Amino acid sequence: MQFKHFLPLATALLFASCSSNRPTQSSKATDTYRPAIQNISLSSAPFLKGTITRENAIRHALGYSPILQSQRAELRALQAETVQAGLPPNPELGIEIENFAGSGGSRGFDGAEITAALSQRLEVAGKRSKRTLVAALETEAAKAEIASSERDVTVATDRAFTTLLEAQAVTALSISNVSRAEENLATINALLEAGKSTSIDVGRAKLAVSEAKELLTEARLAESNAAVELSRNWGGGGTDFTPQGSLTSYEGAILPQVDEAISRHPLTRAASLRFALAEATYDLESAKRFSDIEIGGGIRQLRDADETAAVVGVSIPLPLFNRNQGNIKAAKERLDRSRAEARGKESELRSRFTMLTSDLRTAHTRVAQFNSQTVNVARQALADTNLAYSSGKASLLEVLDARKTLLQVERGQVRAQADLLRANNSLKTLSQPNK
Structure with a gap:
């Protein structure tokens, strides 16, 4: 063929x-x-079981938070990329064979020209050092963002732990409320047998017991949900644990200086590093408009003449069309973006501190209102009303109203104590000095 x-x-x-x-x-x-x-396989974090303290929960969340684990993995990747960014280009070995397998004098390899050369690309305008600086700044910014996330995880876990303590306390109050309602029903049944009460009061008392049990069911559901929300901070769904702590552990807060707290928050450092990163990226992209130089050298063998000769070459791309102008423009625009983002981060932190300070003051006032004396007054009022009802000097509606008032006061006190603890601990964590 x-x-x-x-x-x-x-x-x-x-x-x-x-x-x-x-x-x-x-x-x-x-x-x-x-x-x-x-x-x-997507496995969850190890479950916490048994009795746990606030410190246990925070430590577990800092170790197994999916957000933090993801950021730490990315940090390790950035550290590896920083090493890669500092490496120079590899030299290239080239072998070229010409004038062979043709016709006439070029038949076979008798007239071949064989060239072996080694070439190296030389980066100009400090591209290597600028590239290394960009990678290093991105790594440092990631470290600062992890530190900020650690504070956020600490705050979220602490608040969830306090919420669980609050739900636990509300459940205990609801159990006491059911006991009071059942005791009241037993008293009314005894009075009915003695002819001192009516079946209408018995029906109202039974309804009050049903309402108290419904409140208890809601309280237990809220406690279960609070346990689930706490476990979400470390990525685990197990809730086979019991919180150990008190809602009255507040010892008085020293309100932070907002400007000082903002300046030392890792989110502020991260924003500054991101701006420095944008500047370094702009410098790197500006340097890329200069073409790198490639130099090489080797030997050439002329087989037909049985001679060898040296070969030297220099190659410089001509920047006629691509001067990296698009990337330079993009890097300049990202400078403005990072500046705006830094202002946004500062505004976000200032708003958080302002809101937490307001929450702390409001909760402190409410705790003062729901002091022990107020609760004792409500309890005494219920006891007096029960006694008056037994003597025929008060109606059942007054008894039910007194019991409802006591439950509201007790739950209000618990809620105020929890709000105070949440605001105080959040402020303390967000304003702590950098490690």
């Missing part, structure tokens, strides 16, 4: 082979990755 007939036939066969094998290759690729996909 002549060569001019063989070439079109070989091309057609090659095209048909590629077309027929493409679905099979795709199917094989899917089959290859399917076991890996099936073996992926």
Whole structure:
């Protein structure tokens, strides 16, 4: 078969082979990755069990928070990229063979010219140092953002722990409320047998017991939900634990200086590093408009003359069309973006401190209102009303109203104590000095 007939036939066969094998290759690729996909397991964090303290919960959340674990993995990746950014370009070894397998004097390798050369690209305008600086600044910014996230996780876990303590206390109050309602029902039944009460009062007392049990059910559901919300901070769904702590552990807060607290918050440092990163990126992109130089050298063998000669080359791309102008413009715009984001972060922190300070003052006032004397007065009022009802000097509605008032006062006190503790601990965590 002549060569001019063989070439079109070989091309057609090659095209048909590629077309027929493409679905099979795709199917094989899917089959290859399917076991890996099936073996992926998304496991939760180790469960906390038994009695746990606030410190236990915070430590567990800082160790197993999915957000923090993700950020720490990215930080390790950035640290590896920083090492990569500081490496110079690899040299290139090239071998070139010319004037062989032809006709006449170029038949075979007798007239071949063989060139072996080593070339190296030289980066100009300090690209390597600028690239390393960009990678290092991104790594430092990630560290500061992790420190900020650690504070957020601490605040969220602390607040969730306090909420669980609050729900636990409300459940205990609801249990006491059910006991009071059942005692009241027993008293009314005894009075009915003695002819000192009516069946209407008995019906109202039974309804009051049902309402108290419904409140208890709601309180237990809220406590269960609070436990789930706490466990979410470390990525685990287990709630087989009991919080140990008190809502009255507040010892008085020293309100932070907002400007000072903002300046030392890691989020502020992260914003400053992000701006420095944008500046360094702009410098790097500006340096890329200068073409790198590639130099090389080697030897050339002329087989027909049995001679060797040195070869030296220099290559410089001409920046006629691509002067990296688009990336330089983009880097300049990102400078403005990072400046605006820094202002936004400062505004966000200022708002958080302002709101927490307001919450702290409001909760402190409410705690003072729901002091022990107020609760004792409500309890005494219920006891006096029960006694008056037994003597026929008060109605059942007054008894029910006194019991409802006591429950409201007790729950209000618990809620005020929890709000005070949440605001105080959040302010303390957000304003602490950097480690």
